[in-house]
Amino acid sequence: MTNIPTSKSLAKGGLITVVLLAFVFIFPRILISLLGEANPWTSYLYQYGFGLIFFLMGIYIIFKSGSCKLGRGHDSFWFGVLIGGFIFFASAHALWIVASLTIPYAGGQ
Amino acid sequence: MEMGFGIELSLTAKIIIGVVVVFYFILITGFGTYFSRYSRDINDFFFSGQRFAWWLAAASMVATGIGSYSYLKYSEQGFNTGMSSAMTYTNDWFIVPFFMFGWLPIIYFARVRSIPEYFERRFNRTARYIAVCIIMAYMFFYIGYNLFTIGVALQGMFGIPLLYSIPVVAFFLGAYVTFGGQTAVIFTDLFQGVMLYIAGGLAIFAGFAALGGFGEWWSFLPETHRLPFVHLTENPSFNTSGLFWGEALAGSIAFTFMNQGFIMRYLAIKSVHDGRKASLFNVLVTLPLSAVIVGAVGWLAKSLIVKQAAEGGALEGINAIHIEDTYHTFIVVAWETLHQNSWLFGFVIAALTAALMSTIDTLINACAAIGIYDIYKPLIKPDADDKHYLKAARWASVGATVIGVLLVIWFSQQRGSLMQIHYKGIMVIIPSIVTTIFLGAFWKRFTAPAACISMLVGSLLTVVTNWLPDMIDPLAWFVSGPDNDVYIYMRALFGMVTTGIVGIVVSFMTQPRKPEEIQGLTVDTLDEGMKIYKGGKPNHDVGKKVRRLPVVIDESLPDNIISISPAAMSSLKAEEGDIVYVADSRWYLGGLRSEHCKAATAHDRDDEAVLMSTETFHAAYLLEGKTVTLEKIF
Numbered sequence: 207m208t209n210i211p212t213s214k215s216l217a218k219g220g221l222i223t224v225v226l227l228a229f230v231f232i233f234p235r236i237l238i239s240l241l242g243e244a245n246p247w248t249s250y251l252y253q254y255g256f257g258l259i260f261f262l263m264g265i266y267i268i269f270k271s272g273s274c275k276l277g278r279g280h281d282s283f284w285f286g287v288l289i290g291g292f293i294f295f296a297s298a299h300a301l302w303i304v305a306s307l308t309i310p311y312a313g314g315q
Numbered sequence: 316m317e318m319g320f321g322i323e324l325s326l327t328a329k330i331i332i333g334v335v336v337v338f339y340f341i342l343i344t345g346f347g348t349y350f351s352r353y354s355r356d357i358n359d360f361f362f363s364g365q366r367f368a369w370w371l372a373a374a375s376m377v378a379t380g381i382g383s384y385s386y387l388k389y390s391e392q393g394f395n396t397g398m399s400s401a402m403t404y405t406n407d408w409f410i411v412p413f414f415m416f417g418w419l420p421i422i423y424f425a426r427v428r429s430i431p432e433y434f435e436r437r438f439n440r441t442a443r444y445i446a447v448c449i450i451m452a453y454m455f456f457y458i459g460y461n462l463f464t465i466g467v468a469l470q471g472m473f474g475i476p477l478l479y480s481i482p483v484v485a486f487f488l489g490a491y492v493t494f495g496g497q498t499a500v501i502f503t504d505l506f507q508g509v510m511l512y513i514a515g516g517l518a519i520f521a522g523f524a525a526l527g528g529f530g531e532w533w534s535f536l537p538e539t540h541r542l543p544f545v546h547l548t549e550n551p552s553f554n555t556s557g558l559f560w561g562e563a564l565a566g567s568i569a570f571t572f573m574n575q576g577f578i579m580r581y582l583a584i585k586s587v588h589d590g591r592k593a594s595l596f597n598v599l600v601t602l603p604l605s606a607v608i609v610g611a612v613g614w615l616a617k618s619l620i621v622k623q624a625a626e627g628g629a630l631e632g633i634n635a636i637h638i639e640d641t642y643h644t645f646i647v648v649a650w651e652t653l654h655q656n657s658w659l660f661g662f663v664i665a666a667l668t669a670a671l672m673s674t675i676d677t678l679i680n681a682c683a684a685i686g687i688y689d690i691y692k693p694l695i696k697p698d699a700d701d702k703h704y705l706k707a708a709r710w711a712s713v714g715a716t717v718i719g720v721l722l723v724i725w726f727s728q729q730r731g732s733l734m735q736i737h738y739k740g741i742m743v744i745i746p747s748i749v750t751t752i753f754l755g756a757f758w759k760r761f762t763a764p765a766a767c768i769s770m771l772v773g774s775l776l777t778v779v780t781n782w783l784p785d786m787i788d789p790l791a792w793f794v795s796g797p798d799n800d801v802y803i804y805m806r807a808l809f810g811m812v813t814t815g816i817v818g819i820v821v822s823f824m825t826q827p828r829k830p831e832e833i834q835g836l837t838v839d840t841l842d843e844g845m846k847i848y849k850g851g852k853p854n855h856d857v858g859k860k861v862r863r864l865p866v867v868i869d870e871s872l873p874d875n876i877i878s879i880s881p882a883a884m885s886s887l888k889a890e891e892g893d894i895v896y897v898a899d900s901r902w903y904l905g906g907l908r909s910e911h912c913k914a915a916t917a918h919d920r921d922d923e924a925v926l927m928s929t930e931t932f933h934a935a936y937l938l939e940g941k942t943v944t945l946e947k948i949f
Contacts, residue, residue: 209760210823234556234795238547249544249555252795256559257409264412267757271839273416279855279949280588287595288412294599295408299543302398306541312534312625 229259246303254296261292328657329473335661336668339510340487343672346503365423365582366898367501369589371905372580373596375501377508377605381670384464385609386515388733390645393613394638396553397540400613404606405543406563407598410571415591417838418572418756423587424844425835430573430752431689437755437836438763438828445770447689449748450575451682456740458678458715459722464733465671466723468646468664481723484668488675489716501583503676507669514666515608517659518645521652522615525633526622535618535625551801552735556794561742561804565811569745572752575681585896585906586948616648642733675719682715683708738803743781746810747773754818759837763828765821773814780806845949851892853949858888863900863942869926872915875934878926879945881917887947889914894948897925899941910935911948 211219233255241248265288268274276282324332392400427433430450435443465484466477473480526532533541547555571577571594584590619636629635636651638644653659687708696703729736747770754761754769780786784800787809791797796805835844845853861883872878877897879887889895891914898909910931918926925943937943 209762209825209827211760230794234547238795243547243549246542246544249547252547252555253406253544253559253563257406257563260409260564261412264410264417267838268412268416271417271757271837271841273420273838273841279857284415284591287591288415291408291411291595291599295405299405302543306538306543309533311536311538312531 226259230256246306250299250303254299258292324657328655328660331657332661332664333473335658336665339665339668340484340672343503343507343669344487346506365911366585366896366909367583367906368902369584369592369596371501371505372584373593373601374508375504376577376580376593376597377504377511377601381511381605381609381674384460384733384737385605385670386612386645386667387464387468387642388737389606389610390613390616390648391641392553392734393610394616394641394644395613396545396550397536397617398543398610398614399545399553400610401603401606402544402555402558403562403566404602406559407567407571407602409563410567411594411598413568413753413757414571415594418752419581419590419594420587420841421756421836421838421844422578423582423590424841424848426848427582428688429575429685430578431685433836434751434755434766437833438766442751442763442766442770443689445767446748446751447685449744449770449774450573451685453569453573453741453744453748454575454678454682454685455715455718455722456744458675458682458719459726460737460740461671461675461678462719463723463726465668466727468667477723477727481720484671485716485720488672488679489713501580504673507673510669511666511673512604512608514663514669515611518649518652518663519608519611519615521654521659522612522619522648525630525652526615526618527630531622532615532618535622536614537617537621540614540617547795548797551797551799552738552803554797554804556796557802557804560794560796560808561738561806565742565746565749565804565807568749568753569741573745573748575685576677579677579681579684585898585909585911585946588948612645612648615652616644619648619652679712679715679719682718683711686711686714735803742803742807743777743810746777746807747771747814750811750814750818754815755837757838758822759830759833759839760822760827761818762822762825764825765818768821769814769818772817773810776813777806777810780809849892849894849949854888854890854893854947855949856888858947859886861886861945864923864925864945866932866937866941866943867924867926868929868932870928872926872928872931874928874930875910875912876915876927877912877931878915878918880920880923883923883925883945884914884917887914887945889947891916896946896948897927897935897937897943898946899937900944901941908936908938908941914947 210216234252237248237251237255241251274281274285276285389400421427422433425433425436427436431443431446434446462481462485463477466481469475469480469484470477523529523532526535544555545553545558548557581590581593584593616636616638619630620638623630623635633651633654636648638647649663650660653663687704691707691711692699692704696707699707726736750773751766751770755766776786780802784802787802787805788798790809790812791802791805794808796808802809830840834840835847842853861879864879864883869878877895879889879895884890887893887895893914895912895914896909897912898904898906912927912931912935918924920926925945
């Protein structure tokens with residue numbers, strides 16, 4: 207039974223879990239109540255909201271574990287790539303939605 | 316499933332298309348067989364000796380990621396829901412940190428040969444064989460599914476029953492994979508990736524031309540079809556919430572972390588740094604571009620039909636397009652917009668075939684790798700020589716091909732669209748193993764009993780949801796997902812959550828392995844993993860490549876050791892004992908002639924020569940009179 211974490215770790219892990227679950231439950235409901243289910247921005251924010259949480263968890267783990275150390279070898283470059291890639295995809299999808307909604311449709315009803 | 320494509324091919328057209336496709340098959344088989352000469356031993360056969368440049372592996376992943384089903388499935392999806400069909404190709408970035416700084420260095424430095432091998436080293440032998448069962452199910456599913464879709468296409472066009480066409484296709488495929496190994500797979504996939512893009516681009520260009528240009532296409536595309544995201548929950552089989560949990564997370568992790576074919580590509584690359592470049596290129600360039608190549612014909616089809624309706628008839632220069640069965644979207648639109656030109660259409664169909672071959676060759680090679688490293692070597696013949704294993708690997712490739720052909724019988728009895736058959740299967744198979752890999756790599760407390768129990772319980776409960784979909788209701792409600800009994804993607808979330816909960820609870824109640832037993836196998840022990848890989852302290856100083864150095868044979872040096880000038884050592888920022896990558900200076904070879912060596916003390920000659928033994932020279936496939944380029948790995 208030595209694998210049971212300390213009470214401090216359990217409390218910390220429990221708190222993080224509760225906060226995450228609360229976010230998972232509340233976040234999409236806020237989006238839907240503000241924008242509606244059919245709004246393309248709801249889908250966008252759903253994907254990038256939850257996606258950001260996973261992405262940041264990844265960033266946290268690689269720094270905490272020491273697998274990424276800024277200033278060591280090429281690590282700083284690759285960290286920049288990770289952040290830049292997220293911004294690139296989020297921006298590209300946002301611009302795509304804007305273009306979809308603003309350029310006139312010629313096909314009629 | 317209804318056969319026939321809704322296009323009428325004359326006998327002449329059928330003959331021309333058939334000739335183009337058969338010619339292509341022969342060309343690829345010959346191409347792959349040529350590269351079999353670079354499979355010297357079992358390591359070369361499966362991993363090409365960790366020697367290739369990132370761009371070669373990345374380019375060959377293009378063809379691996381596009382299957383024959385991709386054109387049919389994504390064109391249909393593009394026609395039905397528009398550009399949101401690209402979602403599955405553009406939602407992978409969230410897991411990239413875990414891959415680049417976690418999973419990739421773990422498997423590379425641990426010299427893991429297969430994912431099940433990782434399971435044994437990280438957990439125990441029981442976990443390894445549970446993983447073998449799940450991964451083999453995953454890969455056989457893909458082999459059978461690819462063969463099935465190309466068989467359906469051939470049956471629709473030529474009227475050849477699946478029973479005859481699929482064994483013939485499988486025979487050609489098996490030939491070059493069986494004899495060529497991973498090097499043949501990488502080079503044929505590189506060629507086929509180019510073919511795929513050219514042929515897909517041709518079909519897209521023809522569509523734009525028929526519509527009158529890019530502007531016309533966009534303006535006649537309905538708003539719903541322009542958007543990059545589909546409705547959050549509306550469509551039971553294609554909705555944003557389901558796609559995020561099931562595809563962006565479970566599907567992407569499976570494809571990146573668990574797909575033995577992709578893993579072997581990364582292990583064939585010369586360094587982790589280059590592996591990250593390949594990964595970056597794959598997610599940032601290859602996947603989005605592939606989404607366009609396989610889906611754009613569907614987007615064009617929608618625009619063509621809207622414009623036809625707006626103008627009251629066929630567009631100028633082509634016949635009116637009628638898509639009675641959306642499954643046939645790609646074939647119908649390509650045939651009509653190419654003005655029923657049999658040669659061009661034959662070329663596009665050859666690309667469809669290329670998609671099949673390039674996906675299946677990787678899967679067959681990967682199945683053979685698992686067959687040898689996880690079953691034959693540890694259980695049947697542990698102490699044979701390399702020559703024996705190479706022969707066994709070739710028989711394993713034949714076996715994998717035969718099993719794929721047999722699975723087509725099962726696929727041909729299934730009902731529903733290609734999309735449904737595909738994801739219904741995959742979303743049941745992957746959740747438990749994906750979660751176990753993740754917990755194993757990123758949580759050091761995760762124990763062997765927890766891995767075994769959680770994989771079994773997670774898989775079982777996920778399978779049960781096929782008959783009791785109501786079990787998924789609370790989870791779908793919690794994440795604001797769809798409320799229906801289809802749950803194609805939500806099933807994966809259910810599987811991951813149940814596996815994760817069981818894994819964590821059992822871990823708390825069981826003993827973890829000693830830290831020294833899992834060094835280099837978890838993300839927080841990567842420094843130790845690098846030390847073990849190198850056999851010494853890593854040197855992280857970033858040096859420059861040193862190019863075009865002559866090679867001089869020096870038999871006094873041990874195998875795999877090179878001696879270079881002090882100036883070269885300084886430019887590389889290398890020290891004695893560092894790993895140095897030696898490659899033929901011709902960049903376009905992509906590392907085909909190369910080797911990892913260790914740097915000895917710098918020599919005191921007056922020139923810049925690289926000294927090495929004859930054995931090392933031959934091991935690197937270097938040629939006399941050709942210069943080499945050096946790069947310090949670490």
